[in-house]
Amino acid sequence: AVVLLTLGGGEVPGLTGPLLAALDAAPGAFRVYKLQRPMSELAVVGDSFHIKPLIRILQSADSYHVLGVSREKISFFEGNRDALDEVELDPAVPRIPSEAPRGEAREFHLSAWASSAGAPGVHYSEGSKSDIEDNAATRFLRAVDRAILEHYSRPSGLPLIVAALPENQSFFRAISRNPFLIPEGVNTYPDAMPIEDLRERAWRAMEPHYRARLAGLIEMFGAARAKELGDDDLERVAASAAAARVGTLLTEADRHIAGRINPETGEVSFGGAAVDDVLDDLAELVLKHGGQVVIVPNDQMPTQRGIAAIYRF
Numbered sequence: 590a591v592v593l594l595t596l597g598g599g600e601v602p603g604l605t606g607p608l609l610a611a612l613d614a615a616p617g618a619f620r621v622y623k624l625q626r627p628m629s630e631l632a633v634v635g636d637s638f639h640i641k642p643l644i645r646i647l648q649s650a651d652s653y654h655v656l657g658v659s660r661e662k663i664s665f666f667e668g669n670r671d672a673l674d675e676v677e678l679d680p681a682v683p684r685i686p687s688e689a690p691r692g693e694a695r696e697f698h699l700s701a702w703a704s705s706a707g708a709p710g711v712h713y714s715e716g717s718k719s720d721i722e723d724n725a726a727t728r729f730l731r732a733v734d735r736a737i738l739e740h741y742s743r744p745s746g747l748p749l750i751v752a753a754l755p756e757n758q759s760f761f762r763a764i765s766r767n768p769f770l771i772p773e774g775v776n777t778y779p780d781a782m783p784i785e786d787l788r789e790r791a792w793r794a795m796e797p798h799y800r801a802r803l804a805g806l807i808e809m810f811g812a813a814r815a816k817e818l819g820d821d822d823l824e825r826v827a828a829s830a831a832a833a834r835v836g837t838l839l840t841e842a843d844r845h846i847a848g849r850i851n852p853e854t855g856e857v858s859f860g861g862a863a864v865d866d867v868l869d870d871l872a873e874l875v876l877k878h879g880g881q882v883v884i885v886p887n888d889q890m891p892t893q894r895g896i897a898a899i900y901r902f
Contacts, residue, residue: 681736683729749771
């Protein structure tokens with residue numbers, strides 16, 4: 590048997606805060622995860638790990654990145670509506686101007702003068718001090734922009750929020766080529782506020798994009814159901830998931846239906862409180878066959894049955 594415990598609080602040596610622990614009957618399978626999102630207490634016994642809480646933590650629906658930008662340094666965070674944590678950056682991302690590659694072209698300026706003897710002279714320079722500082726900042730932030738796109742934005746697909754003073758917001762946006770950068774930002778560098786204030790301000794920027802994405806998925810479900818390519822009947826959806834027909838599954842965050850699904854046939858067996866969650870088994874099946882699973886807040890589910898499936902065919 591597999592047991593999953595979700596602890597709303599408490600401590601494990603070396604870890605504090607909300608914890609998720611998964612145990613297998615076999616030796617060496619005990620795992621503890623420190624999570625960003627607060628969780629309710631839950632104990633489940635079943636044939637597989639109960640992963641729906643983890644899916645909600647790891648899904649990209651309400652997740653985002655925050656890039657703190659100044660001309661002297663950067664900082665980087667990943668978060669969701671509930672929490673924000675600073676990320677230890679990949680070594681390929683420059684953190685300060687001296688770490689940026691020096692491949693950018695420099696702008697040289699030409700000036701002429703006459704000596705005391707009347708002989709003309711020519712002087713080449715890289716411009717004024719402010720020109721040189723702007724060139725160094727441009728080189729640095731262009732390198733940051735490329736590295737963040739390559740190592741974080743493109744692999745994750747998460748929206749990017751810039752936290753910077755207004756002049757640095759404009760400076761970075763003028764040179765950025767990151768398609769995941771959203772127009773809304775935080776007009777302060779992260780060092781100037783507690784991280785909880787940064788999370789609140791970042792979520793205000795992110796929330797309209799999250800709601801728009803969720804509304805788009807709900808609209809897709811409605812259109813699919815009108816063409817008989819969407820369903821909220823649990824047993825039909827389970828059979829379709831086993832046949833790899835479900836491309837997208839919306840499932841209600843706090844809904845629990847006791848029972849299990851046969852992964853080969855999709856047959857649903859409803860059971861008592863001591864067994865696994867049917868919705869969790871369904872999510873596993875959809876993920877196994879390459880579909881996406883989105884955990885939806887209870888008040889935003891488009892159906893009354895806890896699920897909304899969009900079929901591939």
